[in-house]
Every structure is written in structure tokens, then in C-alpha cells.
Amino acid sequence: MYLVTAEQMRQLDSETIQQLGIPAIALMENAGRVIAEEIIALCRERGGAGCRNAAKGNDAGLKEAALGDPGKAFKVSADHALTLASAAAERWFILVGKGNNGGDGLAAARYLRETGIAVTLVYAVPPESLSGEAALQRDAAAAMGLPAVVYGRDRLDLAECSGILDALLGTGGAGAPRGAYAELIAAANSSGKVIVSADIPSGLNADTGETHEPCIHASVTVCLAFLKRGLLQYPGAGAAGHVKVRAIGIPTALALNSGVQTHLLTPEVLHAHLGVDLARRRSPEGHKGTYGHVLLAAGTLRMSGAGLLAARAALRTGCGLVTWALPKKLLPSVIGVVPELMLADVGGSEEGNWEAETAPELLKLSEERDVIAVGPGLGRFPGDTDWLRSLWEGSDCPLVIDADALNILADSDYKSWARRRHSVILTPHPGEMARLANLTTAEVQRDRIGLAMDYAKEHGVTLVLKGAHTVIATPEGQAYVNTTGHPGMGTGGAGDVLTGMISSLLAQGLHATQAAAFGVYLHGLAGEGAARQRNNPAAIIAGDIIEAL
Numbered sequence: 001m002y003l004v005t006a007e008q009m010r011q012l013d014s015e016t017i018q019q020l021g022i023p024a025i026a027l028m029e030n031a032g033r034v035i036a037e038e039i040i041a042l043c044r045e046r047g048g049a050g051c052r053n054a055a056k057g058n059d060a061g062l063k064e065a066a067l068g069d070p071g072k073a074f075k076v077s078a079d080h081a082l083t084l085a086s087a088a089a090e091r092w093f094i095l096v097g098k099g100n101n102g103g104d105g106l107a108a109a110r111y112l113r114e115t116g117i118a119v120t121l122v123y124a125v126p127p128e129s130l131s132g133e134a135a136l137q138r139d140a141a142a143a144m145g146l147p148a149v150v151y152g153r154d155r156l157d158l159a160e161c162s163g164i165l166d167a168l169l170g171t172g173g174a175g176a177p178r179g180a181y182a183e184l185i186a187a188a189n190s191s192g193k194v195i196v197s198a199d200i201p202s203g204l205n206a207d208t209g210e211t212h213e214p215c216i217h218a219s220v221t222v223c224l225a226f227l228k229r230g231l232l233q234y235p236g237a238g239a240a241g242h243v244k245v246r247a248i249g250i251p252t253a254l255a256l257n258s259g260v261q262t263h264l265l266t267p268e269v270l271h272a273h274l275g276v277d278l279a280r281r282r283s284p285e286g287h288k289g290t291y292g293h294v295l296l297a298a299g300t301l302r303m304s305g306a307g308l309l310a311a312r313a314a315l316r317t318g319c320g321l322v323t324w325a326l327p328k329k330l331l332p333s334v335i336g337v338v339p340e341l342m343l344a345d346v347g348g349s350e351e352g353n354w355e356a357e358t359a360p361e362l363l364k365l366s367e368e369r370d371v372i373a374v375g376p377g378l379g380r381f382p383g384d385t386d387w388l389r390s391l392w393e394g395s396d397c398p399l400v401i402d403a404d405a406l407n408i409l410a411d412s413d414y415k416s417w418a419r420r421r422h423s424v425i426l427t428p429h430p431g432e433m434a435r436l437a438n439l440t441t442a443e444v445q446r447d448r449i450g451l452a453m454d455y456a457k458e459h460g461v462t463l464v465l466k467g468a469h470t471v472i473a474t475p476e477g478q479a480y481v482n483t484t485g486h487p488g489m490g491t492g493g494a495g496d497v498l499t500g501m502i503s504s505l506l507a508q509g510l511h512a513t514q515a516a517a518f519g520v521y522l523h524g525l526a527g528e529g530a531a532r533q534r535n536n537p538a539a540i541i542a543g544d545i546i547e548a549l
């Protein structure tokens, strides 16, 4: 599934209209219809038991009326999606803005009325100020005799409705809602009524997910044609409720041709777009050498657990072998803790810290391994930027950089380092990303997708920007947004687990984008599994995520 910006959406709209010759009013009709269908589905779902039974009876009657001899094949079906047995119990207020989003709402109102639902149009601005297709919809609604009020001129009591359709502002909204728009949004939010948003919640930045003050808090958002980026990024993702993306006649192929490079990370995208074998089939004649060898440079005396977590996660994700390179001082405390793990002491300080002099030994170890993962529990040490530079420039395999190794990178001018033959994957959380990009954490969170895409392209790295809805951005300019995972994963060490997983997939031969995307996806699924196994998600610890793999 594609993710688009408001600008890309406008371009796709106009290409459909100009290249395919489909009139704008037809797209708006389709939009109105799918919005009405979703409202009807919602009414059906939340209808009382009596209503549901009535609906069933009615549907049975309307859906399939076998005519004549029951043995005959001839049947007639009604439009189930636009049928609601409990319609008489519903009254919806349609909040109408001045632009095309308002036009969508007006079209939806007509379909709802046809179903038997009472609708009242609530214009945020005088109806005369509507233009283009929205004006055509206004006239059609008036011709059908739909009752209408104008906000600020006529009496309005939102307590009198059973639900609200928010068709005030869509992708053309700019800045915080003003005047009547702001007042209607605030009133809708405090009404306690169920709210369905057309395309995006009014007051949401469609690209970044920032919510202006005020912003609609919807139960359902019927997103038209393509998923808008802002609906996936918090806090917008929280304001949108259940997002239902519905087709309105804009061909998906247009997005591909127009160079839309952002995707929702689904099993279909992993399989069909990224070529990942989701079943992770293993060759019947495979052996541990077939599945690759991870070299992990991690851990200090005080943070040896980070190394253990990353190493165990790598093993559980299916690579053949893992060698954990660590300061000598750690050996007595970790020997035997994970029996499957190989340990390589590389010197280090008396206190069990890393030292710059360990670089040649690490490079030597890397010659026999397929990937280097560096960072979990690493700490900082004198000469660490030169140390990381020698790994970057001197090793001949993919490199996964996490935690303190990201902080080292943030202190380096690594764009001037020699180009690598193999890929580099960075896995920052928002705080680490802020240091890398020289921003505040709030600035990072403002538009995670946009920032990740720009950074990955500019620095020639695969970037995994962690947090709810992790973004994977590639050096070629693509991005994938993950939705697996769980708030219970906000626990120390969960990121170390991810580093181990991505490294393991790289060792097994997946390329950087595959390994980063599939690793993030599986990590989230394991987090969900761990949440199911524990009765309370707050009880999840990082080791549970590994056990759920």
C-alpha cells in the first residue's frame, strides 16, 4: 500500500482527470459513496441487538430475493453496502468545509439520505462561497431537499445527532483551523458523538502527522485513494482512529509511474515488492555455514546484558553462528550464559571498557564473518571515532550501527569517510537520530518519514528510525513504515534485540533493505506475541521479545 503526501495526491488526482479523462465530479461521487458506506457499516456495527436482528432480517429480504422457482439460478441482489435496517434511528450531521473535502461530505450526505438516514448539512461558511465540484454537490444536495444550516447564522445543537461526518478540511488544509472551522471542530470533539472523518481528520497535517489546535479526534477516517503519510505518524495516527483506505477510481499504477516511493510495510509489500521469503524456508541440505556468521562488537562490564540480548536475538533469528567480541574483563561473567554463543576477547581496559587498540583484532575477526553489528552497550572511549572509522573503512561486509556507535558517528564527519562496498544500516531511536541530524528530539518526531528519507539519501545509508511506526528509509530514496509492535516494547534492551535480528538476517544473505524491513516487522510481531503471552503488556522485558520469536 502506497503512502502519499498532499502534493503527490493532488498530482495523482489531476493525472487521473487529465490523462484518463475521468471528471473530477466522478471522483468526488466515488468518495462520497465510500464514505457513506463506511458510516453505514459503522452504524451497523454499533447498532443495538434489536437493530442488528432487524438488519439481518431486512438484509436477508433485500440482499437475495430468489424469484419464482427456488430451483432456478436467477437471483436479484440489492446494494447491501448502502442498506441499513436501523436507518430511522440515525441522524447524522455533516460538517461541510469550503473545498473539495466539503464536496465529498455533501456527496456522502446524499447517499446516506438514500439509505433512510436523516442528515443535516452544517456549512462552516456560507454555501454561496463553495466553488467547482463542491458547488455542484451543494446544488445537488439542495435539489434533493437536504436540510442545511450555516454555522453562526442558524441554530445548531450537536446533541441532537447520532453521529458526525467531518468534511471540513482535507489535504488542502493549511495551518491551524481558523474561525468557524476551529469552533466546529472543538464542538464536535466535546459532543461525545461518534465522528467519521473524510480523508483526514480536520486539523491534521496530512504529511507530517502533526495535529493543529484544534484537530478532530475521529473514530474512523475514510482515507480516499491512497494512505496519507500523516495518518501513520503520531500524534496524527492517534487522532485518526481506524483508518479505512478506500478506492475512488484513481489507478494504483499512477502512483508507481509518478515515483511514489513510500509504502506501508505489509506482508504483501515484503513479499512482492522486497522479495522477502516470509516463510524463511531453509534448504534441506543446509548447515550452519549456509546461514551466515554474525560478528557482534558490543558490551562493557556495566552493560554486558546489551551484548547478550543482541547475540541471543541474532541466534533466534536463524543465522548459523554468532561471535561476540568483547572486552576481556567481561569473560568471567558471561561465559556459559548463552552456551550457543562464541566469545572472542579483544583486550580492552582494566575496567572492562572498550579501547581504540581493539580495532585491528576486530577487523581480523571480521574477515571470517558475514556482518558486523556494533554498538549495544558499547560505551564511549578515547579514540572511539577513529576506531569506528577503521571498522567502516577496513571491513568488507555489511555493518549495522546502533546505540553508542551511533553517538560516535554523530561526533564524526562520516560523510568524508571512504565509500563502503557493502551496506550500512543505522538503527537510531529518536534521541540518537536527533544527535545524528543535529536536531531536537521533538524536531525528529515532527515528520519522521520525511526526515528519515532525506537523511538516508543524503548519507547513503539504510536508516531504521525506531519508535511507534518505525520508518525504514533506503539510500535510493524509498521508505517503508511498519505498524507491527506494541507500546509494551518501550523497555530497556528492546533495541538491542532488533540489532541482533537485523544482523542475523543480513548474515543469512538478505540485502540491507530486506533485512532492515523484515527485521523490524518480525521484531514488532514478536513484541505483540510477548504482549499476548504476558497478561499485562507493562510486564514485557526485552528477553520476552526474543522468546516470542
Ligand SMILES: NC(=O)C1=CN([C@@H]2O[C@H](COP(=O)(O)OP(=O)(O)OC[C@H]3O[C@@H](n4cnc5c(N)ncnc54)[C@H](OP(=O)(O)O)[C@@H]3O)[C@@H](O)[C@H]2O)[C@@H](O)CC1
Residues within 6 Å of the ligand: 013, 024, 027, 028, 031, 097, 098, 099, 100, 101, 102, 104, 168, 169, 170, 171, 172, 173, 174, 175, 176, 177, 178, 179, 181, 198, 199, 200, 224, 248
Ligand atoms: N479531484 C480532487 O481534487 C479530489 C479531491 N478530494 C477531496 O478533496 C480534498 C482536498 O480538497 P481541497 O484541495 O479543495 O482542500 P480542502 O481540504 O477541502 O480545504 C481547502 C479549503 O479550506 C480552506 N482552508 C484551508 N486551510 C484552512 C484553515 N486552516 N482554516 C480554515 N479554512 C481553511 C481554504 O479556504 P481559503 O482559506 O483558501 O479561503 C480552502 O477553500 C481531499 O482531502 C479529498 O477529501 C476527493 O474528492 C478526490 C478527488
Ligand SMILES: Nc1ncnc2c1ncn2[C@@H]1O[C@H](COP(=O)(O)OP(=O)(O)O)[C@@H](O)[C@H]1O
Residues within 6 Å of the ligand: 403, 428, 429, 466, 467, 468, 469, 470, 484, 485, 486, 487, 488, 489, 490, 491, 492, 493, 494, 495, 496, 497, 498, 523
Ligand atoms: N509504542 C511502541 N510501539 C511499537 N514499537 C515500539 C514502541 N516503543 C518502542 N518500540 C520499539 O522498541 C524498540 C526500543 O528500542 P530502543 O529505544 O533502542 O531501546 P534500547 O536502547 O533500550 O534497546 C524499538 O525497536 C522501538 O521501535
Ligand SMILES: [K+]
Residues within 6 Å of the ligand: 101, 166, 167, 168, 169, 170, 197, 198, 199, 200, 201, 202
Ligand atoms: K476531514
